[in-house]
Amino acid sequence: MLITTNAIVLSRLKFRDNDLIVKCYTNEKGVVSFILRGVFKNSKSTTKVAYYQLLSQLQLIIDFKESRSLQTVKETKLSIIYSSLHSNVLKGSIVMFLSEVLASSLQEEEQNEQLFSYLETALLWLDAQDDYSNFHLLFLLNLTKYLGFYPDTNDIDYPFFNLKEGRFDMDAYDKYCISGENLTLLKTLLGTTFDALSEIKINSKQRQTFLNTMLLYFELHLGSFKTPKSLSIFNQVFN
Numbered sequence: 503m504l505i506t507t508n509a510i511v512l513s514r515l516k517f518r519d520n521d522l523i524v525k526c527y528t529n530e531k532g533v534v535s536f537i538l539r540g541v542f543k544n545s546k547s548t549t550k551v552a553y554y555q556l557l558s559q560l561q562l563i564i565d566f567k568e569s570r571s572l573q574t575v576k577e578t579k580l581s582i583i584y585s586s587l588h589s590n591v592l593k594g595s596i597v598m599f600l601s602e603v604l605a606s607s608l609q610e611e612e613q614n615e616q617l618f619s620y621l622e623t624a625l626l627w628l629d630a631q632d633d634y635s636n637f638h639l640l641f642l643l644n645l646t647k648y649l650g651f652y653p654d655t656n657d658i659d660y661p662f663f664n665l666k667e668g669r670f671d672m673d674a675y676d677k678y679c680i681s682g683e684n685l686t687l688l689k690t691l692l693g694t695t696f697d698a699l700s701e702i703k704i705n706s707k708q709r710q711t712f713l714n715t716m717l718l719y720f721e722l723h724l725g726s727f728k729t730p731k732s733l734s735i736f737n738q739v740f741n
Contacts, residue, residue, distance in 0.1 A: 505530055505566045508581050510621055511558045512605040516542075523572065524554050525605060527621065528562070532612040536564075537572040553578050555588050556601040557625055582622075587629045595732075595739040596628065596638055602730035603642065607649060609726055617648040624696065633700045636709065640699060642716045643691050651723040655692060663688055665719045678722065680715060687712050710737055 507530035515523045522538040541551050553560060559582035565574040587593050604621070624644070628637055646652045651668050660670035663685055666678040674681065680688070690702060704712075720727045730736070 503566050504576065505564045507531065507562055507564065508618070508622070509534075509560045509562050510604075510618070510625070511554050511556055511560065512601055512608065514554050514556070522551060522554065526560070526562075527604065527608050527618065528564075529615060529618045530613060531564075531566065532610060532614060533608050534564070534566075535572050536575050538575060550578055553580055557587065557597050558582075558584075559622060559625065582626065584625075584629045587625065592739065593628065593634070595736050596634075598732045599730055599736040600638060600641065602732055603645075603720070606727050606730070607645070607720065607724055614648060620644065620648060627696050636699045636702055636704070637696070639687075639709065639712055639716065640691050640694065640696060642713075642720070643688075646719070646723075649724065651719075653688070653692060658689060658692070661685070665715070666722050668719075668723070678718075683708055684712055684715050688715075713737075 507528045509526040509528040511524060511526055512533075513525040517523045517537065520540045520542045522541050524536045524538060526534055526536065528534050538551070538554070558580065561579045561581040562575055563577040565576055567573070587597055608617075624641055628634055631637070643653075653663065654669040657670040657672075660672050662671045662674050662679040662681050663669070664671050664675065664679050666676065671679060673679075687702075687704065687708065694702065717729055717733070721729070
């Protein structure tokens with residue numbers, strides 16, 4: 503069955519000498535993995551490999567068969583041409599980091615048009631901005647809406663947030679309760695938008711501490727989630 507769908511590249515891995523395995527989040531079928539056979543054999547195919555950069559937005563025509571674990575791509579086009587996401591060093595480090603987060607978080611093969619729209623819009627916003635130092639923090643927090651563990655804000659005035667329970671509490675019941683600067687930043691981000699991020703002034707240490715808190719939040723709620731291998735590089739480059 504031929505399917506035309508937009509897709510966002512989550513990971514890529516060279517297989518044998520000439521093949522490439524690519525994992526994408528698609529608008530029609532959720533997470534789908536593809537094998538691109540022989541793409542390193544000639545210059546024409548190698549040009550197509552360049553389309554599959556991390557978090558590239560593509561339009562694919564897929565020969566889709568439910569029984570296959572690796573699907574076949576019949577045609578690839580860029581649906582969005584980024585102006586800076588793959589050429590700016592700092593944005594490139596964000597791309598590497600977030601692609602790992604998404605590849606680890608998005609496991610199920612099911613359609614979620616709202617999630618796809620969020621990813622598409624957020625990446626376009628990042629591509630267009632010059633001030634984006636806090637982007638990844640709000641990106642991850644907003645992502646939890648679509649993964650099922652967005653913080654319960656009913657008691658947002660309480661002095662603690664329980665990462666394990668995903669709610670605000672009056673007391674610190676266990677080691678997963680946060681307070682202080684992390685709590686203040688969480689409350690601030692819960693009430694903001696990407697366009698207002700430049701108004702949030704935090705230093706690199708606060709940013710890194712909160713990022714670690716968000717990654718712990720993901721680990722507590724997603725059994726398959728693993729801390730990105732690129733985290734240390736990301737922290738060195740970005741902070």
